Amino acid sequence: MKLVFAIVHDEDGPRVIGELNKNGFSVTRLCSTGGFLKAGNTTLLVGVEEEKLDTVIGIIEAKSKSRKQVVNSTMTPNTMGGMFMPYPVEVVIGGATIFVVDVERFEKV
Numbered sequence: 001m002k003l004v005f006a007i008v009h010d011e012d013g014p015r016v017i018g019e020l021n022k023n024g025f026s027v028t029r030l031c032s033t034g035g036f037l038k039a040g041n042t043t044l045l046v047g048v049e050e051e052k053l054d055t056v057i058g059i060i061e062a063k064s065k066s067r068k069q070v071v072n073s074t075m076t077p078n079t080m081g082g083m084f085m086p087y088p089v090e091v092v093i094g095g096a097t098i099f100v101v102d103v104e105r106f107e108k109v
Contacts, residue, residue, distance in 0.1 A: 002048055006099075029043070
């Protein structure tokens with residue numbers, strides 16, 4: 001058995017969870033925050049048999065799309081004497097970060 005940790009953007013979370021549930025997979029949802037943009041993420045935990053692992057990863061990939069978003073930079077330019085002046089920066093958000101770990105023992109009580 002495997003345990004899949006999938007970190008997805010908050011906007012993608014409901015689509016991923018819905019599709020996993022529709023295909024018979026149970027999901028545990030944890031709220032999390034990204035370190036780079038300090039934006040909301042959803043961390044999903046899915047216990048799955050090894051032969052169904054590719055199906056779970058395929059669903060996560062299909063429902064977690066990357067997209068570009070403009071955000072204000074929070075960097076302080078040193079050349080301006082330390083004065084703070086936010087400026088827009090285009091970044092890629094969305095997609096998924098997926099970790100798969102072996103499960104030594106699983107019990108549902």
